[in-house]
Amino acid sequence: MRSLLLTAAAAALLTGTAAAQETPGAEGAGYDRADPFSWLEDVEGERTLEKVRAWNERSLPVLEAVPAYDDLYDEALAVLTSDARIPAPEIRGEYVYNFWQDEAHVQGLWRRSSIEAYAGGAPEWEILLDVDALREAEGEDWVWHGASCAPASDRCLVSLSHGGSDADVAREFSVETKAFVEGGFVLPEAKQDAAWVDEDTLLVATDWGDGTMTESGYPFVVKRWRRGTPLGEAVPVFEGQPKDVRAAGITVHRGGRTYAFVLRAETFFEDVLFYQGEDGLTKLPIPKRADFEDIVDGKLIVLLREDWSYQGTAYAQGDLVALSLEDMTAEAVFSPNDRQAVQRAAATSDALYVELLDDVAGEAIRLTPGPDGWTAETLALPENGVVSIAAADGDRPDLFLSFESLTQPDTLYHYDAGSGMAEVMALPAFYDASDVVVEQREAESADGTRVPYFVMGKRDVLEAGDAPTIQYGYGGFLIPILPVYYDDPARPQNGALAGKMWVSRGGVLVLSNIRGGGEFGPAWHEAALKENRQRAFDDFIAISEDLIADGVTTPGKLGAIGRSNGGLLMGAMLTQRPDLYAALDIGVPLIDMFRYDKLLAGASWVGEYGDPDIPEERAFIGAYSPYQNLSADADYPVPFIYTSTKDDRVHPGHARKLAAKLESFGDDFLYYENIEGGHGGTANQEQLAMRTALEYAYFVRQLMGQTQEADGSRSD
Incomplete structure (x- = not known):
């Protein structure tokens, strides 16, 4: 393990814990009196929002004045609201359900089509719920959170959040009448889960009152709620612990x-899973580090995140295993090699399908059980891209799969073992990729580990070198960074937006497959947990240095981008290697790692980062925590910091305190805080287009040297 050295400032903070008191409006979290900026944890306090508005009012004109900004906004909005996008499918019975947003339906439509019409490439949409119309009718800032439906019924629970926060309201809805059910199930606003047992029964985990929410802000009590009874009379099923x-x-x-x-x-x-049988709840014998995947023929399919020895058989970390819910016997389903990683598994009525990464390239495998074990068949799909299971239903034999890459738009396929693979529809190209190349390379990290990364740019730009370059990274929570074309448009590795808005302008995009992610399975993730977090930072730095050594770019033209855990990564780059970067885009970040577990959902991430209340763990956290390692004497690039007031996952105080501390040093920075939008930072496609345009305008300004002078003239 690489030795971790504390800065003098961090060491001073480790000598003791300051007295704490409550900050009104700061989610009930005690704050450190020694921190002059702790008042910024007061989420919607008048003083706090006054400061936020001042930062916004100073920063937005700077970015919106970049000559390319208007074009960047138009380009982002065109991609995000294009009618030509593939409507993402969700199979329920004989229908494909879809949630759709476009320029005319900013908050979105929930709709469905018959599977036959959808699979034929010409869906016939039946509108179930218009969220824009609902917002107007009810005078609420509703943001769609999804729907779950009862078996063999027209009843669903529709979840809606205020402004995009994680907390939501769940209301029973009839897809036949296209209306909320009068007197039906309603769950008041909370961070919650509800699962249908049958049309008249729910398993509900919600805020049941004082003492029923964990320190992370989620419910730990599950109850069975029968139709026709008050929610307060729901029958307890399970009670966990506040921790x-x-x-x-x-x-x-x-x-x-x-x-x-x-x-x-x-x-x-670490999860403990209980099965509800005739005799009540039974604790299942699977290890705590295992993911619930699906059910096949009465067998629970789990993806192991740790080795498991059971009934005399050893199963390896990363294996898929089936556990019989009848007699509790287990069997191996699929074992990846050391360069492969199972991403997910989904059942149809006759097989189990697996998303697989092989050297960070996607494949899909069909697994069928037999007397001699499970037989694997690789499906015929394009290579060197990302393969995803788009939709499957355990009561149907068919499913939908997709393929995409940074340069190849998403293509959706319908597959049935009997009739084979058929293309359903394809996304149009959002930018001209005819002269764009994507290369997979490797860098050597500080401990000698080879770390892969992708480089995307125009051929002549890469050949010329010294190009404006954006390097993206995340490195945590077992999440792989994959070369997608569209997928989640809020993520920086989106090839359609990056290709249109950056690469087409002569920029280079780099995707970093650093440790902490899931590119090579659980071991790749565990290599950067807790005391080893520095490895993820070292990996990212190694890629940056590799790009410079190979002539792709120079420090004056290299920028980096990350959000959430990736925002922590960007904070570490700011404090550890400011000399490497001319721009750092720090989105909805974790910054004060001595406080992260006291704010909102932070306590749930102790398994990733460690516990700052334990002295030896506080020591290694303090070695990299960006907030504690900021220095008035350092020469930092001008960062762009953004967050959301409504983010109830990562506290906006992290971003605010980073800005305030830089301001106290007299350092320049750009800041944007959206008043709604949750952890994504946006609540609709227009807001997402604006934030995306701000980010690329920032990179154009910092790496391409385009600014707007006060007199309106352009500076290049």
Whole structure:
């Protein structure tokens, strides 16, 4: 393990814990009196929002004055609201359901089509709920959070949040009448989960009152709620502990049967799973580090995140295993090699399908059980891209899969073992990729580990070198960074937006597959946990240095971008290697790692970062925590920092305190805080287009040297 050295400032803070008191409006979290900026944790306090507005009013004109800004906004909005996008499918019975947002439906439409019409490439949409119309009718700032439906019924629970926060309201809805059910199930606003047992019964985990929410802000009590009874009379099923992350009910409906479970998340990565049988809840013998995938023929399919020895058989970390819910026997389903990683598995009525990464390239595998074990068949899909299971239903034999890469738009396929693979529809190209190349390279990290990364740019730009370059990284929570074309448009590795807005302008995009992610399975993630977090930072730095050594770019033209855990990564780059970067885009970040576990959902991430209340863990956290390592004497690049007031996952105080501390040093920075939008930082496509345009305008300004002078003239 690489030795971690504390700065003098961090060491001074480690000598003791200052007295704490409550900050009104700061989610009930005590703050450190020694921190002059702790008042910024008061989420919607008058003084806090006055400061936020001042930063916004100073920063937005600077970025909006970049000559390219208007074009960047138009380009982002065109991609994000294009009618030509593939409507993402979700199979329920004989229908494909979809949630759709475009320029005319900013908040979105919930709709459905018959599978036959959708699979034929010409869906016939039936509108179920217009969220824009609902907002207007009810005078609420509703943001769609999804829907879950009862088995063999027209009843669904529709979840809506105020402004995009994680907390939501759940209301029973009839897809036949296209209306909320009068006198139906309603769950008041909370961070919560609800699962249908049958049309008249829910398993509910919500805020039941004082003492029922974990320190992370999620419920730990699960109850059974019957139709026609008050929510307060729901029958207790399970009670966890306040120090858990959360508890939730899970139901899977197969062939007319309901399989019910309760999941107790003791930490972010450790779960205890209980099965609801005739004799009540039974604790299942699977290890705590295992992911619930699906049910096949009465067998629970789990993805192991740790080795498991059970009934005389050893199963390896990363394996798929089936556990019989009848006699509790287990069997191996699929074992990846050391360069492969199972991403997810989904069942149809006759097989189990697996998303697989092989050297960070996607494949799909069909697994079928037999007397001699499970037989694997690789499906015929394009290579060197990302393969995803788009939608599957355990009561149907068919499913939808997709393929994409940074340069190849998403293509959706319909597959049935009997009829084979058929293309359904394809996304149009949002930018001209005819002269764009994507290369996979490797850098050597500080401890000798080879770390892969992708480089995307025009051929002549890469050949010329010294190009404006944006390097993206995340490095945490087992999440792989994949070369997608569209997928989640809020993520920086989106090839459509990056290709249109950056690469087409002569920029280079780099995706960093650093440790902490899931590119090579659980071991790749565990290599950067807790005391080893510096490895993720070292990996990112090694890629930056590799790009410079190979002539792709120079420090004066290299920028980096990350959000959430990736925002922590950017904070570490700011404090550890400011000499490497001319621009750092720090989104909805974790910054004060001595306080992260006291704010909002932060306590749920102790399994990732460690506990700052334990002295030896506080020591290694303090070695890299950006807030504690900021220095008035350092020469920092001008960062762009953004967050959301409504983010109830990562506290906006992190971003605010970073800005305030830089301001106290007299350092320049750019800042944007959206008043709604949750952890994504935006609540609709227009807001997302604006934030995306601000980010690329920032990079154009910092790396391409385009600014607007006060007299309106352009400076290049």
